[in-house]
Structure formats: structure tokens, C-alpha cells
Amino acid sequence: MSPTAPHRPKAYESKYLPDQTGFVWDFSGGRLVVTGVCPECEGETRHALPDVMPGAVVKGPGRRHRDDEVPGEVYMRCKCRQAHAGDAQETGGCGAKWTAVRPAGGGS
Numbered sequence: 001m002s003p004t005a006p007h008r009p010k011a012y013e014s015k016y017l018p019d020q021t022g023f024v025w026d027f028s029g030g031r032l033v034v035t036g037v038c039p040e041c042e043g044e045t046r047h048a049l050p051d052v053m054p055g056a057v058v059k060g061p062g063r064r065h066r067d068d069e070v071p072g073e074v075y076m077r078c079k080c081r082q083a084h085a086g087d088a089q090e091t092g093g094c095g096a097k098w099t100a101v102r103p104a105g106g107g108s
Helices: none
Strands: 024-026 032-037 044-049 073-077 096-101
Touching: 032 073, 044 073
Parallel strands: none
Antiparallel strands: 024 032, 032 044, 073 096
16 A cells, blocks of 8 residues: 555544445455555555464355455454544544455455
8 A cells, every 4th residue: 555645634533334345355465454445534544354364264065265265344444544633542543434345256
């Protein structure tokens, strides 16, 4: 991700957004990393999921492909590392939360 991505400096607000698409699902480093732009403040956000690794999911009946090991949805929150006024707990991000939905055939 580029450190020069656009960012909308809005006040911190803890809120849930509808499901989102348009994130990159990457397994190239041996674990799932979901990256993209926060749908609320447009800051870059990156979520590494160390417990989701290729081969770690037990396949059930009818599941035959490696893609079956990659979850179809991941809960995310803004981790844009930009300052947002009103973030009393200094958690970083704008407070937005959503479920990222993996595109069909997406990921690496």
C-alpha cells in the first residue's frame, strides 16, 4: 500500500457499515492478509490473519479446492493509522467496522 493514499480526516465514530468488497486477499506470505481502503475515511488499511494459513482448514464433503481454505468473509475495522479527532482511546483508525467479502475466484 502506498503511504500517499488519499485520506478523509473525519472525526472518530464507532459505527458498523454494510458488507464491503474491493479488498485484496493475499496468501503469498503463508498467511492471509486483507488490504484495501476504508470505506468510511478512505485511509489504507491492512489486516493480517495469522491463524488463517493454507491447509489449516479441514475440508468437508464436496470441498476439493485450495480456494475452499480461504474464508469468504473477514471482519475488519479501520486501521488506517491516521489521526481522527475524538479517538479518546487512541485505537487508531476512524472507528468504522465492516465485513469484507471475498470476490469469487479472488485472492492469490
